[in-house]
Amino acid sequence: MTALLKMQGITKAFPGVKALDNVSLTVNTGEIHALVGENGAGKSTLMKVLSGIYPAGSYIGDIVYDGQPAKLAGIADSEKLGIIIIHQELALVPLLSIAENLFIGNEIAKAGVINWPEVYQRTEVLLKKVGLDEKPATSLGKIGVGKQQLVEIAKALAKDVRLLILDEPTAALQENDSQNLLQLLLELKLHGITSILISHKLNEIRQVADRITVLRDGATVSTLDCHAEHISEDQIVKDMVGRDLSQRYPDHQRQPTDVLMKVKNWNVWHPELSDRQVIREVSFTVRRGEVVGIAGLMGSGRTELAMSLFGKSYGRKISGDIAIGGKAVQCDSVDQAIAAGMAYCTEDRKEMGLILDETIVNNITLANLAAVAHKGVLNNAEEQKVAERFRRAMNIRTPNVFQRVLNLSGGNQQKVVLSKWLFADPQVLILDEPTRGIDVGAKFEIYAIMNELAREGRGVVMISSEMPELLGMCDRIYVMCEGQFVGELDAAEASQERIMSMIVKE
Amino acid sequence: MSQADQENVHPVTPVYLGRYLLSHLREYGLLFALIAIMLFFQVMTDGTLLKSVNITNLFLQNSYIIIMALGMLIVIVAGHIDLSVGSVMGFIGAFSAVLIVQWELPVALAIPLCLALGALIGAAQGYWVAYWQIPSFIVTLAGMLIFRGASLWLLEGQSVGPFPKEFQALSTGFIPDFMSPGFRDGLLALFEVRRINAGALVVGVASALVVVWLNLRKRQQNVRYGIEEEPTGFFVARNMIVAGALLFVVFKLATFRGLPNVLVTMAVLTVIYAFITERTTIGRRIYAVGGNEKAAKLSGIKTERLTFLAFTNMGMLAALAGLIFAARLNTATPKAGFAVELDVIAAVFIGGASMAGGVGQIIGAVVGAFIMGVMNNGMSIMGIGIDYQQIIKGLVLLAAVVFDVYNKRKRG
Numbered sequence: 073m074t075a076l077l078k079m080q081g082i083t084k085a086f087p088g089v090k091a092l093d094n095v096s097l098t099v100n101t102g103e104i105h106a107l108v109g110e111n112g113a114g115k116s117t118l119m120k121v122l123s124g125i126y127p128a129g130s131y132i133g134d135i136v137y138d139g140q141p142a143k144l145a146g147i148a149d150s151e152k153l154g155i156i157i158i159h160q161e162l163a164l165v166p167l168l169s170i171a172e173n174l175f176i177g178n179e180i181a182k183a184g185v186i187n188w189p190e191v192y193q194r195t196e197v198l199l200k201k202v203g204l205d206e207k208p209a210t211s212l213g214k215i216g217v218g219k220q221q222l223v224e225i226a227k228a229l230a231k232d233v234r235l236l237i238l239d240e241p242t243a244a245l246q247e248n249d250s251q252n253l254l255q256l257l258l259e260l261k262l263h264g265i266t267s268i269l270i271s272h273k274l275n276e277i278r279q280v281a282d283r284i285t286v287l288r289d290g291a292t293v294s295t296l297d298c299h300a301e302h303i304s305e306d307q308i309v310k311d312m313v314g315r316d317l318s319q320r321y322p323d324h325q326r327q328p329t330d331v332l333m334k335v336k337n338w339n340v341w342h343p344e345l346s347d348r349q350v351i352r353e354v355s356f357t358v359r360r361g362e363v364v365g366i367a368g369l370m371g372s373g374r375t376e377l378a379m380s381l382f383g384k385s386y387g388r389k390i391s392g393d394i395a396i397g398g399k400a401v402q403c404d405s406v407d408q409a410i411a412a413g414m415a416y417c418t419e420d421r422k423e424m425g426l427i428l429d430e431t432i433v434n435n436i437t438l439a440n441l442a443a444v445a446h447k448g449v450l451n452n453a454e455e456q457k458v459a460e461r462f463r464r465a466m467n468i469r470t471p472n473v474f475q476r477v478l479n480l481s482g483g484n485q486q487k488v489v490l491s492k493w494l495f496a497d498p499q500v501l502i503l504d505e506p507t508r509g510i511d512v513g514a515k516f517e518i519y520a521i522m523n524e525l526a527r528e529g530r531g532v533v534m535i536s537s538e539m540p541e542l543l544g545m546c547d548r549i550y551v552m553c554e555g556q557f558v559g560e561l562d563a564a565e566a567s568q569e570r571i572m573s574m575i576v577k578e
Numbered sequence: 579m580s581q582a583d584q585e586n587v588h589p590v591t592p593v594y595l596g597r598y599l600l601s602h603l604r605e606y607g608l609l610f611a612l613i614a615i616m617l618f619f620q621v622m623t624d625g626t627l628l629k630s631v632n633i634t635n636l637f638l639q640n641s642y643i644i645i646m647a648l649g650m651l652i653v654i655v656a657g658h659i660d661l662s663v664g665s666v667m668g669f670i671g672a673f674s675a676v677l678i679v680q681w682e683l684p685v686a687l688a689i690p691l692c693l694a695l696g697a698l699i700g701a702a703q704g705y706w707v708a709y710w711q712i713p714s715f716i717v718t719l720a721g722m723l724i725f726r727g728a729s730l731w732l733l734e735g736q737s738v739g740p741f742p743k744e745f746q747a748l749s750t751g752f753i754p755d756f757m758s759p760g761f762r763d764g765l766l767a768l769f770e771v772r773r774i775n776a777g778a779l780v781v782g783v784a785s786a787l788v789v790v791w792l793n794l795r796k797r798q799q800n801v802r803y804g805i806e807e808e809p810t811g812f813f814v815a816r817n818m819i820v821a822g823a824l825l826f827v828v829f830k831l832a833t834f835r836g837l838p839n840v841l842v843t844m845a846v847l848t849v850i851y852a853f854i855t856e857r858t859t860i861g862r863r864i865y866a867v868g869g870n871e872k873a874a875k876l877s878g879i880k881t882e883r884l885t886f887l888a889f890t891n892m893g894m895l896a897a898l899a900g901l902i903f904a905a906r907l908n909t910a911t912p913k914a915g916f917a918v919e920l921d922v923i924a925a926v927f928i929g930g931a932s933m934a935g936g937v938g939q940i941i942g943a944v945v946g947a948f949i950m951g952v953m954n955n956g957m958s959i960m961g962i963g964i965d966y967q968q969i970i971k972g973l974v975l976l977a978a979v980v981f982d983v984y985n986k987r988k989r990g
């Protein structure tokens with residue numbers, strides 16, 4: 073067994089965070105190699121290094137491919153070597169035909185003029201290889217996601233792929249489409265094509281993988297050989313999450329009292345795809361002075377749940393009941409939700425939470441302008457007082473509150489978002505990934521703020537992909553998977569293993 | 579605070595001044611550009627540009643552009659564009675001619691009707707943009723074609739006029755002198771001029787004082803917050819230039835026929851819209867929508883309604899511009915307002931607004947419109963052909979925006 077790929081001592085740092093720390097990965101010729109780990113473990117970063125998206129020089133370490141040291145300056149370089157990556161979001165153009173998509177950027181042409189007969193002929197051959205029974209001229213948008221995934225693979229074959237990297241290929245697929253795809257991988261293996269498969273679905277991995285590498289916190293934990301020993305899913309899960317809780321959380325002693333918010337039978341459908349139900353029969357409660365967690369993988373519907381609750385900001389055909397403080401509330405728009413006592417800090421601060429070009433003051437008062445205005449005329453002095461108050465309370469590090477938010481660090485930006493919502497004085501705060509992209513010190517401060525909110529008798533809902541954080545902060549944790557709540561755990565009984573197994577066994 | 583205080587007592591060295599100027603090029607750039615362009619044409623036209631009669635003409639010629647630039651700034655800050663304003667302006671001019679000249683409706687009734695129709699047209703376009711999310715470029719391009727055709731149809735291809743005196747006064751009238759004759763005689767002797775509108779001069783001096791007072795108050799507030807960066811010398815110089823220019827213009831106007839009605843209308847509207855955009859909740863929300871629509875929406879702002887209102891307001895201002903334009907020509911022609919939208923949009927961008935939305939100021943748009951107006955006027959006096967005029971205006975627009983982008987990049 074020879075190694076096709078050897079990545080050695082890969083270290084990749086972003087400002088403030090080490091995404092990869094001395095990671096090694098060896099992939100043998102002709103194997104299917106699974107790469108597993110939690111969100112943020114470094115899988116995607118590692119694959120971006122491998123495919124040249126992070127060019128040589130932007131990381132430390134060596135890549136040896138086919139016995140030769142490889143210095144990849146970009147996607148074009150890696151593709152020349154036959155390394156093709158298929159991302160979770162497919163790189164296809166829905167309005168073009170299958171044939172056109174297959175050869176995008178790689179057209180069969182002479183002097184820029186496309187040779188259509190040959191394109192169609194080769195398309196048919198490629199489609200047969202991946203077992204897709206569609207006409208080359210069919211427009212891509214008309215076939216399902218599962219088939220589109222196959223088109224992506226055919227596209228890789230058109231480029232003479234030797235090492236195929238699939239990032240969560242089955243995440244959006246139905247069961248039988250997933251099986252098709254896995255069968256295809258096994259078939260390609262027979263033809264000598266090596267694959268790296270990134271997936272959270274451990275049953276699928278056990279079905280096809282020859283070896284498994286587990287990443288955790290940007291480091292290689294273990295490489296397991298599926299043929300040498302019997303490997304249980306529990307063992308993989310343990311490797312994935314088995315870190316000691318070295319991160320610290322501020323002490324908290326909470327005494328949750330009566331039920332503050334109650335959501336019953338919440339259902340949401342996808343805004344565009346009319347046959348896809350995104351949230352299914354979700355019910356939960358939040359008590360005063362309680363921090364409730366929602367665990368789940370990316371794409372499990374946590375953000376969609378939060379946004380649909382917050383004034384129906386996401387989805388269609390929304391049904392279900394919300395009660396706050398014992399009273400049923402109408403939440404058809406965001407201002408109604410705010411009036412009912414809800415606040416929602418978005419997962420994506422920059423895209424959806426802040427107006428980056430505006431000052432700290434203007435961002436903080438935005439959700440409650442009426443409180444700093446008299447008959448629609450703003451009181452600038454009052455605004456500034458409010459912003460100063462939050463700057464001190466939240467310890468926002470800035471020379472003054474008239475700085476543009478753009479110039480603040482991630483942690484301080486998050487504090488501005490929190491300030492904005494606290495100024496609206498909500499009863500229930502939904503915090504979506506409140507510590508994403510924030511350094512450790514600022515995380516601690518955010519946790520302390522959350523404790524303070526609970527102490528004041530508010531209810532806090534925390535959505536997070538980082539399980540240790542949920543375990544360290546929450547009184548109760550709901551586990552979400554594919555749009556449903558699949559379990560509820562008290563702080564005392566919750567563990568990473570229990571949460572992970574609830575997710576992967578669903 | 580302490581850090582900012584230190585900056586205030588920073589020893590004023592030439593190096594520091596230079597650096598300050600460099601980092602605030604945009605703010606001063608616009609003012610300097612206007613002054614430079616005026617001086618340039620003053621020299622090139624052998625002093626004709628700044629003659630009393632020509633300054634009066636400058637306002638009469640450009641008021642309708644400035645008035646529409648106020649509305650356009652709001653539309654652009656909200657993240658949209660309105661290509662239909664020229665056509666709507668022409669259409670309302672035609673409509674007013676039908677009402678006043680053909681149907682002989684009283685002017686006092688016709689004007690509100692015209693403004694209401696303009697608002698309705700704006701609302702109709704804003705409806706598609708706001709509630710159907712149809713790109714404003716397309717909706718208002720359609721509007722541009724529709725109302726261009728509608729004015730032709732309404733006027734049956736003819737020019738309609740003339741208008742009664744009281745309607746013409748909208749544009750060509752002047753504010754009568756309200757000061758006592760004795761005071762006026764005193765001024766005549768003081769300045770050694772043949773005639774003077776003492777009331778205009780008083781208004782001018784008062785507004786110059788108000789402008790300086792407002793700037794001073796703003797500076798004091800900034801010092802209190804610890805965010806004042808402008809060196810005292812710059813502040814004094816800037817205010818002296820602004821107040822001086824204001825007094826100069828008013829003096830020129832006062833020694834001709836006084837303050838034109840349109841100038842007063844324009845000034846009052848400018849103050850109102852500056853106040854709305856800077857000091858009211860609705861203004862703040864419009865900037866928020868343009869800056870980040872998703873974030874604004876998730877903060878409980880009714881983004882659709884604001885967009886709708888921005889277009890409605892634009893329609894009303896386009897109607898007002900149409901009335902002023904018709905009153906000045908004393909006739910409604912099917913050609914009125916042709917390609918004017920381009921001047922209006924150019925003025926707003928020269929004034930520093932961003933195509934992406936969320937950035938721009940009323941005063942910038944007004945200065946931008948003046949820059950365009952002075953260039954039009956100066957080049958016409960010099961006898962430069964319309965062909966070169968267009969090319970030069972295009973280059974100035976491009977240069978202004980390139981300058982903006984360059985500045986932004988440099989700051990990182």
